Amino acid sequence: MTLAQAVDARLRKGIGRGEFMAVIWPSRGQEAVAAGLTAALRPDDRLVTTYRGIHDLVSKGVPLTEVIGEILGRSIGASRGKGGTMHITAPDQGVALTTGIVGAGVPVAAGLALAFKQQGLDRVAAVTFGDGATNTGSFHEGMNLASTWQLPVVFVCQNNLWAEMTPIRDTMNIDQVVDRRLAYGMAGERVDGNDPEAMYRASAAAVERARTGGGPTFLEAVTFRFEGHYFGDQQKYLPAEELAAAREADPIPRYRQKLLDAGVLSEDDLTAIDTDATARVDAALAEVLAAPAPELTELEQDVFVDMEGIPS
Ligand SMILES: Cc1ncc(C[n+]2csc(CCOP(=O)(O)OP(=O)(O)O)c2C)c(N)n1
Numbered sequence: 156m157t158l159a160q161a162v163d164a165r166l167r168k169g170i171g172r173g174e175f176m177a178v179i180w181p182s183r184g185q186e187a188v189a190a191g192l193t194a195a196l197r198p199d200d201r202l203v204t205t206y207r208g209i210h211d212l213v214s215k216g217v218p219l220t221e222v223i224g225e226i227l228g229r230s231i232g233a234s235r236g237k238g239g240t241m242h243i244t245a246p247d248q249g250v251a252l253t254t255g256i257v258g259a260g261v262p263v264a265a266g267l268a269l270a271f272k273q274q275g276l277d278r279v280a281a282v283t284f285g286d287g288a289t290n291t292g293s294f295h296e297g298m299n300l301a302s303t304w305q306l307p308v309v310f311v312c313q314n315n316l317w318a319e320m321t322p323i324r325d326t327m328n329i330d331q332v333v334d335r336r337l338a339y340g341m342a343g344e345r346v347d348g349n350d351p352e353a354m355y356r357a358s359a360a361a362v363e364r365a366r367t368g369g370g371p372t373f374l375e376a377v378t379f380r381f382e383g384h385y386f387g388d389q390q391k392y393l394p395a396e397e398l399a400a401a402r403e404a405d406p407i408p409r410y411r412q413k414l415l416d417a418g419v420l421s422e423d424d425l426t427a428i429d430t431d432a433t434a435r436v437d438a439a440l441a442e443v444l445a446a447p448a449p450e451l452t453e454l455e456q457d458v459f460v461d462m463e464g465i466p467s
Contacts, residue, residue, distance in 0.1 A: 191354020287318025
């Protein structure tokens, strides 16, 4: 959580002061969802995430040079600097896809899960998306097929209560996003997405269900997006009292306090974690800034797959 926050914060600082150019959709505030979910996945499971995925990627263990490098468009990036923030893929760490198309990850994850099932593997696909994505057709189609075919997939709605500049209350006539699973006869629960332990417990149960043939699960992780839709969004539409209430539930200070109160970590331990995170991000950023942009010849690389072994 601390490392994800540090990456997000350093990118905002660098863009804000003109040190480098990049477009990001900050994940600040949503770190606990990613921490709990990714801790429940095996390295050979597959995660599909979105443009708001810095926390997912960092928590899944994608090297910081690959995350930051891709966001800054450098050849050192996960997609060799050709994809940017919206197109980060890291198969070695189990990240199958990052998509900028809202709702598109849902059927992709269902497809990955179908492949695992057909191959008789006990691997699981997980996909994260926002509350707005649950209003798309692809969400409902993917949910329906996943449930009908009992696929090993975990759907995680990171409900940050806003879709771009529109509050959730203006886009759906239900009290809880989690209720959408009922239309598909799917298991699921609403989780405090600001509590990493609750997220881990719910994710582990869902992953176990998927892995052991119990079919898909829908999790609604209720959280908040502190930095606006994209970095630079002034959030003039956001009521001050809503932001203030959300800040009270900020997962990072809240979990720090919980660890202190329980005597699990001391202030010194927590400071050491912060210092280490900052140092790792600074070192990765220095490496990225020293790396070149992709060569023109890169344009023709990675366009077509090697068809060897793939039936025509
Ligand atoms: C299919 C599609 N429609 C619209 C957009 C434009 N768009 C980008 S982000 C976004 C809001 C999505 O909100 P939500 O799913 O709640 O995710 P969040 O950004 O809050 O994480 C929209 C409408 C898009 N990228 N793709």
